[in-house]
Amino acid sequence: IDSKMTLYITVIVPLIVIGMSIIGKHLRRYGARTQEKMAELASVLQEGITGIRVVKGFNAEKLEASKFKKFADKYLHNIMKMYRVRRLAGPFNELIGAAIAACLLWFGGRKVILGVGPSPAEFMQYILTLFLMMQPIKAVSDKVNRIQQGLGAASRVFWLLDLKWVSAPKKGSIRIKDIKDGIKFEHVWFKYDESENYALKDLTFEIPAGSMVALVGHSGAGKSTTADILSRFYTPQKGKVLVDGIDLAEIEDSSWRALLGIVSQEVILFNDTVSANISYGDPNPDTKRIYEAAKAANALEFIEKLPQGFNTIIGERGLMLSGGERQRIAIARAIYRNPKLLILDEATSALDTRSEMLVQQAIDNLISGRTVLVIAHRLSTVLKADKIIVLEKGEKICEGNHEELYETCEQYREIYDLQFGKK
Ligand SMILES: Nc1ncnc2c1ncn2[C@@H]1O[C@H](COP(=O)(O)OP(=O)(O)O)[C@@H](O)[C@H]1O
Ligand SMILES: [Mg+2]
Structure with missing residues (x-):
């Protein structure tokens, strides 16, 4: 309608576009970074x-909680x-809009x-069209963002x-520091909440210190x-577990866990350095002891070959280790902890002969001189x-011991032949 006016607009509009795109770039960058932090937090x-x-x-x-807090703070800062x-x-936007309008x-x-431009009606039309166009465009993009955020959150x-609550075992209050006499299972009955049958029936046995x-x-x-x-992840419905004569249910959780070392079949590695994975749970890690533990666990040879040695990030998002290497890290973790009571669930998965031998040696170093409950899948154990x-x-x-059972227990012979006989 008016060449000069349109010229102004063609000058101003790019300015706005540039301004918006700077803000947009920032937004996108923060958006991406926020996503990143969110992903870190989630992991x-x-x-x-x-x-x-x-x-x-x-x-x-506590350690995990503070780790979470650290990442949550980063996320908050970013958001x-x-x-x-x-x-x-x-x-x-408003400012620019107002400036254009002005x-x-x-x-x-x-x-x-002055009567040199368009007629008043045309002029109004011109301005209104411009502004009416801007609002919906803004609104639509805004709403799309909101809907996406909402869907993600929902x-x-x-x-x-959909998650179910799991009943936590009751909290005891007796603090213990050592296991002097040993552990007794006394007529323990246990049933999982969701199952019909008892998983343990009247189980009685002793683990002398x-x-x-x-x-x-x-x-x-x-x-x-x-x-x-025994790890106190579950409490029996009937019967008791006694530790030096004290009911395990009466013992304070953290004081009990401080005595435990657990090596399970499923090795959990955290997305952190080798050192941090070995000294896991220790707020003041001791480099020398980490080294000693790795050595005793036969893990030194492969750790030292890693790109950054003990400082290499391993775990789900870090460097992947082989099955045997993971097991040796888990064993090093238990050795570092130097537990009074070791609970060991030996891995069933077959390793190659060399790893098998290295892991076996590592386990031998781990169990010597301790009170141990082991779920045995290895003949040597x-x-x-x-x-x-x-x-x-x-x-x-x-x-009984192996010789006794092999003589007297038919079921033992059967399991023995099945599990270990062929080896
Ligand atoms: N979390 C669980 N919920 C319900 N039943 C379970 C659960 N874990 C194990 N069971 C059941 O308890 C019994 C004993 O299982 P488990 O102690 O894992 O045996 P094992 O370690 O000797 O293979 C099995 O019948 C198993 O199905
Ligand atoms: Mg099992």
Whole structure:
């Protein structure tokens, strides 16, 4: 309509576009960074949850909580920055809009009044069209963003709502520092909440301090359940576990866990350095002891070959280790901890002969001189055990050392031939 006015607009509009794109770039950058921080936060949380047995077993709840707080703070910091920019975008838009309006009114209006430009009606049309166009465009993009944010958040909420609560074991108050006499299972009955049958039936046995007791039995016999009850992940419905004569249920959680070392089949590595994974749960890691533990666990040879040695990041998001290497890190972790009571669930997965030998040596270094409950899948462990408990469908059917059981316990012979005979 008016060449000069359109010229102004063609000058001003690019300026706005540039301004907006600067803000937009910032927003995108913060957006991406916020996503990144969110992902970090989520992975810390996920590690903490999938590794909950390790976290609890190593008394590291506080540590994990502070790690979470650190990442949550970073996230908050970022999101605050993003909102600051985003909030700036609104007023910035308004300001620019108002400036354009003022310019248009000033130059255009003057022309209209002087009668050299378009007619008043045309001029109004021109301005209104311009502004009416801007609003919807802004609104649509805004709403699309909101809807996406909302959808993302909603799926999380539903996921959380679908989770079930697990009953936590009761809190004891007696603090203990050592295991002097040993551990006794006394007529322990245990049933999982969601199952019909008892997983453990009237289980009675002893682990004298300083000795190694091995559990053997077919899959589903109740071996892991027994280990989990001793770790205080579950509390028996009937019967008791006594530690030096004290009911385990009366013992304070963290004081009990401080005595425990748990090495489970499923090795949980955190997305952190080798050192941090070995000294996991220790707020003041000792470099020398980490080295010694790695050495005793036969892990030194491969750790020293890693790109940054002990400072190499391993775990789900870090460098991947082989099965045998993971197991040796887990064993080093237990050795570093120097536990009074070791609960060991030997891995069933076959390793190559060399790893098998290295892991076996590592386990030997770990168990010597400790009170140990081991779920034995290796013949050498079974042969070394002071006592073997044979479980079948939650019941103890035989008890004794290898020679005794091989003579007297038919089921033991059967398991022995099946599991170890071919080796
Ligand atoms: N979390 C669980 N919820 C319900 N039942 C379980 C759970 N864990 C194990 N069980 C059941 O308890 C019994 C003993 O299992 P488990 O102790 O894992 O045996 P094992 O370690 O000897 O293979 C099995 O019948 C198994 O199905
Ligand atoms: Mg098991």
